[in-house]
Amino acid sequence: MLKTESRREIRQKLAAWLPDQSLFVSHSGEEMESSRDDVFPFEVNRNFFYLTGIDSPDAIYVMLKRNQNIRELLFVHIPTPMEQRWMNRHFDAEAVKKDTGISGLYPRESFDEMLSRLMFRGDIESLYVDVSRYDATRPLNTAQLIAGKLLQEYPYLSMHNAFPFIAKQRTIKYPEEIEDHRKAVEITELGVKNMLAHMKPGMKEYEIEAYYDFVLRSHGVKIPAFTTIAAAGANANHMHYMDNDAVTKDGDLILFDLGARWNYYCADVSRTYPVNGSFTERQKQLYHAVLLGLKAAEDASKPGVVKDDLQNLSRHVMAEELIRIGKITREEEIAKYYMHGSGHTIGLDTHDAGDYDLLLEKDMMFTLEPGLYFDDEGMGIRIEDTLLVTDTGVEILSAGIPKEIDEIEAYMREHHD
DSSP states (O other), rough: OOOOOHHHHHHOOOOOHHHHSSEEEEEOOOOOOTTTTOOOOOOOOHHHHHOOOOOOOOEEEEEETTEEEEEEEEOOOOHHHHHHHHHOOOOOHHHHHHOOOOOEEEEEGGGGHHHHHHHHOOOOOOOEEEEOOOOOTTTOOOHHHHHHHHHHOEEEOEEEOOOOHHHEEEEOOHHHHHHHHHHEEEEEEHHHHHHHHOOOOOOOOHHHHHHHHHHHTTTTOOSSSOOEEEGGGGGGGGGOOOOOOBBOOOOOOEEEEEEEEEETEOOOOEEEEETTSOHHHHHHHHHHHHHHHHHEEEEEETTTTTTHHHHHHHHHHHHHHHHHHHHSSSSGGGGGGGOOOOOOOOOOSSSSSSSSTTTTTTEEEEEEEOOOGGGGGGGEEEEEEEEEEEEEEEEEETTSSOOSSHHHHHHHHHHHH
């Protein structure tokens, strides 16, 4: 978890970036109904959490920059006596101030009135909001509604989106963030190894997954980084297959794409294993092609490299191997079997903030995940690692999760005998 001093430094960078006479507003997000009488587990807006460390719904952070002076205000919901009794929700104002480093703490209900006071002088020229909206068909969120209301009441404001700036800051991790990533990967490793120790033909995909889920819950992970993919046989050729309800067969490969999270920081790992503990010779050939592509990209990863160039390297190496074993005759034919990007930044989101063509820098976190999908052979193979950029290369945080053919077979043999 980021220290108070680190979050204060993050907000200082935002303050330095904001122009004078400007107002920045960020909203934590809303609880979403799952049924008439229940809600989904709350997922905080990650930029809001990055700035404040607060993960409660319907909270608002405001930064006012006026005449080169910075004022910070945090608006949070104060639990009612009924919420305290029924839901164990409590509030300690002094603890919130200490943990966030923000002394201007107010009830959420006072936001509109306080905003009117801040705008009273008429000298605020720019409004900066924090909006990340990947799907324009979705309903407007509260942050957008607040921005729309402000523009309606103060039409002279010039509106800008601060999300790209904050996203850029998030790509370089503080030491505390790196440690949270390590913890997430360590728990993921334990979960994967528990599946390997119990997996056998005839089990349903979700039965195997349950051994992973148990480890996460028993280590304090209530919600994983993302929905687990457990795809046996031809199911693995659907890259985001999530039914996880097929019966595994002797001779199947099963592709797992999964990750724990710790303090919202994510792990993301893909592995492909033989359900019965032994690869066939053909499976070894195709698996080896993907593994070569991953290793080549990992070996080439270092500060100054364009992240997306690593995908091209993986593609080239895998194509050469497929040509060597006679699967294809020309490099461009690999497009029949490889149809996704090879990795992404990772952080508070699994697919985290950051452009695909960014230059790698020390203390960035990202994944590499080449994959090949063979409809004609009833199998799909993906291997993915979570990586930390160092001074001279990368540290493979997920190195302890078996991915070498001999290593996989030996581990399963040892734990099944």
